[in-house]
Amino acid sequence: MMGRRENLRRKEGASPSEANLRDRYHGWLQHHRLSAADSLLRVLDNLGPSLLTWLVIGIALALPVGLNVALDNVNELSAGWDSPAQISVFLQEGISADRANQLEIELSAREDIAQTQFVSREEALAEFSTLSGFADVLASLQKNPLPNLILITPTDNLQGSSVSALRESIQGMPDVAEAVLDMEWLQRLNRIMELSRRLVMAIGLMLVAGVLLILGNTIRLAIENRRDEIVIVKLVGGSNAFVRRPFLYTGLWYGVGGGGLAALLVSLSLWYLEEPVGNLVLLYGSAFQLRGLGVMGALNLITLGGLLGLGGAWLAVTRHIASIEPR
């Protein structure tokens, strides 16, 4: 009897829990839109503090990204120097010019060698005295201290390790005193670049952690400011997810704005450097041009900022929202 009455009444007015799934999905989407718009409005309403947050994030992201872009440019510049390398083959003392000539012919016959050039010890001494300005000192020497030299250019398609192998095989020849690869400074440069990249990576990771903490703290403050509101929402049945949503969007907006600002800062710095770099490379007769972030780079940076924003907000909301309960 009672049950019948109950059924009738339940049909009259659907309770919230009976809102059907499709409506709920629409409502959920709608709340996302509402939260996103509302959070954006709040961020823009407090433009001063928001701008500060954006700047902090922007600078923290621009630093490692800018350094990375600079390294990319150095890489690009040095890529042209990678090969062909030159091997200087110093011959044993007492090897005659004839023997040296013969050796040069032997070497030039090898498939992995594109070009050879024989520099006799007399030629070397003459060149050295004109270039060094020590002509007088050299003239006073009783004996030419310089060895005979053959300069070797490996074929273009020879890569780093095979060039080293070539050097070693020449080093092993009986008439050869020493074979020196003139690429060592380039290898050092590459090592330095590698080290720099790791440094930039480490700095980047630290700054990213900093950004996460800053965002987490900013969102924590936003949560504190709206504590009363959270309590009310929870009292009328708002879940943690519902309460979280606007704060996650706030984090997203901070992050996206910071990422955009970082892209702007990097582009501005590159623009500022463009002229002096152009003048510098002109002196070296190079056609090198500074490469910027590009549209994709900027979009990636904004995406990264957005993800960091979400991450920082997530750190804050998971820690603080669950602890705010109606008392």
Added chain:
Amino acid sequence: MITFDRVSKRYEEGHDALREVSVSIDRDELVFLTGHSGAGKSTMLRLIMLMDRPSRGQVTVDGQNLATVRPRGVPQHRRNIGVVFQNHQLLFDRTVFDNVALPLIIAGYDHREVGRRVRAALDKVGLLNRERAMPLTLSGGEQQRVGIARAVVGKPKILLADEPTGNLDPTLSAEIMNLFEAFNQVGVTVLIASHDLILISRLQHRIITLQQGRLVTGNAP
């Protein structure tokens, strides 16, 4: 609809807010809950709302033993209960409309449905023409009616009120009580905590009296 079975609540500092309270409230009933401040009125409401859990005993609401409701299920449980507070608990940076719409937004209603229901609820409390107003521009009685509209907009089966007339003059208080009676007449179970004995004794409803956490009168309908 609401059953307390030998419910005790002891707070951590050792204060006994409720002692062995057993009481049952039927569907369709309007019941007043009275007693001095600190007698345990608010504690009973808090237990029904799952803002607290009993130390001993069992609370059952709409056939569900609340001990079986996990923390994740608490929001859903609260959506089935409308609550009115003495201090209104309104969002002062939102319009009257947005305040009343909050439970519907939480429950995920479509915006057309939200508009329809919010206006219906505002109409019932006589504030239809104030939907765009900010709560702070309203009088205390109007703010309380906004709170009531928010409590009933989701068509809950249960309506709880904690000192809903606490800050209002007698005329306004009587109007608010009339509103609660009207909702009760359309089938909502209403439980009102109030120490305004003069007002509530004029209305012909069951009165549950608490004294120092014990139930004194009003155990049976």
